Amino acid sequence: MPDVLCITVRFLDPLPQFHGRTNGGEPEWPPSPLRLFQAIVDAAVSRWRSHTFDGCAKPMLLWLENRQAPQIVAPNYSVGTPFRLSVPNNDLDSSASFWVRGAEPAKPHRPADLRTMKVVRPVRVHTKNETEKSLHYLYPIADTDSEFATHKETLVTAARSVTHLGWGVDMVAGDARVLSEEDAANLTGERWRPAAGASTTQLRAPRAGTLNALAQKHEAFLNRLSADGFKPVPPLTVFDTVGYRRDTEPAAREWVAFRITSVDPDAPNPSFDAPARCRDVAAWVRHATGEVCQNWPFPDFASFVHGHTENGSQTKGERADERFMYLPLPSIERRGDRGEHVGAIRRVLVAAPPGFGERIEWIRRRLPGQELVWDNRAQGLLNALPDSDWVLQRYTENAQTWSTVTPVIWPGHDDHNPEKAARLLRKAFVDAGFARAVVDAITELDWRPVGFRAGAELASRYALPDRLSGRRYHVRVRFAHPVRGPLAVGAGRYRGLGVFAAE
Incomplete structure (x- = not known):
C-alpha cells in the first residue's frame, strides 16, 4: 500500500481564527494548498539563504509544486460576523515615487489620507481539544516516486519552520x-x-512554475520604486484552481434554466399562478423535453425523461432517482422595505442527478425555442436564462438556510405526531440525495401549513400532480454548512413541489 505524506499545521491561538480570503474577497476555508505551499516557501527561504536555498530547498519545492492536489482534513468551522477596522492604505508608495526623484508630491498626504476601513470576516475554527486545532494536507506518495526519499528530510525541516498561514495573526506550528x-x-x-x-x-493549488512565479513577484515587489516611478506589483497568475467537496457534502445536481416568454413577440411574457399551475408548468416542460429527446442517444429515455419504464410503470429501486426534475421557479421579488415576495412562475429549471451533465447539455442545446403546449395551445416559449439571473441564483446558490416556495409532500403519514413528522421530513432529505450525516447535523428544521415567505400560499392550496397524495407543509431548514441548490425534497420533487430558495 502506498504511503501518504501528511503536512500538518496547528493553530496556536486558544480560540483559532483564519483570515485568508479567496480571489473574490470571500472567506476561504479550508486554507488552500497554494496557501500552504507559499507558507512552506517562506519558511524555506528564511531558513536557507542564497546559494544554500538553491542547492537544498529549491529542488524540494520544485518537487512539491508538481504533486497532485492533496486531500485536506480540517476542523469544523463557521464564518464570523463581519466587522471593520482601520488599516494603512499603502498609499505612501505614490509619495515615495516623487521622493526617489528628489521632488515633492503635488498634493502632500494628510494623516487621514493614509488610513482606510477594511472589512474583516474571519473563519472561526471549532475545536474541543488540541487535536482538533490541526489541518492536515495528505499527498499520496507512489511506490515509484524515488525522489521523495531525497527531499523528505528537507521537507520535514521546512514544514516545521512554518509559523503563519493566512494573515500574520494566524499563527500556526507546522510539521x-x-x-x-x-x-x-x-x-x-x-x-x-x-x-x-x-x-x-x-x-488554488500550486503547479509547475508556481515557485518561479513567486520569486518573480517578490523581485517585482523589491523593485516597485525606482527612478522611473512606481511600478505596481502584478498578481500571481501561475497556479491551478481545484474543486473540493467534503465527504458529507451532497454533490449538487446538474441543471439548465429557461425563461418563459410569449409566443407573440408583441405580447407581454406570460406568468402562471404558482399554487394552481405549478404542476401544470412542470408537465408542460416534461412534455417539451420528451419531444426534443426523440433521438435520445442514451439508453434510458423513458425512465430519465418521463420517470417510468417502457411499459408505463413507475421506476423503482436504486436507480429510480436517475431522472430529470422539472422545477417551475416562482419569482422572488424585492419590494423595498417590505422585503422579498414570492410571485408568479416565469422561469423553469430542469435538473439531473450529479454525474449526468451530458444529458443536461443535450437538452440545453435543444430546448430553447420549444413551445409549452396545453390543450393544443402554446402557453409560452422556452428561452435560455443566463446563470447571472438574480432570481435564478436564489435557487442555485450556496447557502445554509433554505425555505420552500412550493410545499413539501410528506413521504408517508405523520399521524399528526411531531416526532414522526420530523423523522419523515429527515427521510425526505435523505431520499433527495443528502448524506445521513448531513441530515443528522441539520441545526434547524421547522414546518407549518403557512409559508415562511411573504407571498407563499397555504400549503393545502397547491394542486398536486396526478397520482400523488399526502400531507404537505412549507419547510424551513438550516444546515450545519452551506449547501448548493437547486434543492427539491419530498414526493413531488420531480414535478415542481418541495422546491426551496436560499434565504
Whole structure:
C-alpha cells in the first residue's frame, strides 16, 4: 500500500481564527494548498539563504509544486460576523515615487489620507481539544516516486519552520510526517477531496512554475520604486484552481434554466399562478423535453425523461432517482422595505442527478425555442436564462438556510405526531440525495401549513400532480454548512413541489 505524506499545521491561538480570503474577497476555508505551499516557501527561504536555498530547498519545492492536489482534513468551522477596522492604505508608495526623484508630491498626504476601513470576516475554527486545532494536507506518495526519499528530510525541516498561514495573526506550528493509508484515514476532522463539478469549493493549488512565479513577484515587489516611478506589483497568475467537496457534502445536481416568454413577440411574457399551475408548468416542460429527446442517444429515455419504464410503470429501486426534475421557479421579488415576495412562475429549471451533465447539455442545446403546449395551445416559449439571473441564483446558490416556495409532500403519514413528522421530513432529505450525516447535523428544521415567505400560499392550496397524495407543509431548514441548490425534497420533487430558495 502506498504511503501518504501528511503536512500538518496547528493553530496556536486558544480560540483559532483564519483570515485568508479567496480571489473574490470571500472567506476561504479550508486554507488552500497554494496557501500552504507559499507558507512552506517562506519558511524555506528564511531558513536557507542564497546559494544554500538553491542547492537544498529549491529542488524540494520544485518537487512539491508538481504533486497532485492533496486531500485536506480540517476542523469544523463557521464564518464570523463581519466587522471593520482601520488599516494603512499603502498609499505612501505614490509619495515615495516623487521622493526617489528628489521632488515633492503635488498634493502632500494628510494623516487621514493614509488610513482606510477594511472589512474583516474571519473563519472561526471549532475545536474541543488540541487535536482538533490541526489541518492536515495528505499527498499520496507512489511506490515509484524515488525522489521523495531525497527531499523528505528537507521537507520535514521546512514544514516545521512554518509559523503563519493566512494573515500574520494566524499563527500556526507546522510539521510533516509519513503515514500509512490506514493512519491517514483515522485523522480527526472533515475530509475535503478534490472533485469536479460546479458545486465544489474552488481552492488554488500550486503547479509547475508556481515557485518561479513567486520569486518573480517578490523581485517585482523589491523593485516597485525606482527612478522611473512606481511600478505596481502584478498578481500571481501561475497556479491551478481545484474543486473540493467534503465527504458529507451532497454533490449538487446538474441543471439548465429557461425563461418563459410569449409566443407573440408583441405580447407581454406570460406568468402562471404558482399554487394552481405549478404542476401544470412542470408537465408542460416534461412534455417539451420528451419531444426534443426523440433521438435520445442514451439508453434510458423513458425512465430519465418521463420517470417510468417502457411499459408505463413507475421506476423503482436504486436507480429510480436517475431522472430529470422539472422545477417551475416562482419569482422572488424585492419590494423595498417590505422585503422579498414570492410571485408568479416565469422561469423553469430542469435538473439531473450529479454525474449526468451530458444529458443536461443535450437538452440545453435543444430546448430553447420549444413551445409549452396545453390543450393544443402554446402557453409560452422556452428561452435560455443566463446563470447571472438574480432570481435564478436564489435557487442555485450556496447557502445554509433554505425555505420552500412550493410545499413539501410528506413521504408517508405523520399521524399528526411531531416526532414522526420530523423523522419523515429527515427521510425526505435523505431520499433527495443528502448524506445521513448531513441530515443528522441539520441545526434547524421547522414546518407549518403557512409559508415562511411573504407571498407563499397555504400549503393545502397547491394542486398536486396526478397520482400523488399526502400531507404537505412549507419547510424551513438550516444546515450545519452551506449547501448548493437547486434543492427539491419530498414526493413531488420531480414535478415542481418541495422546491426551496436560499434565504
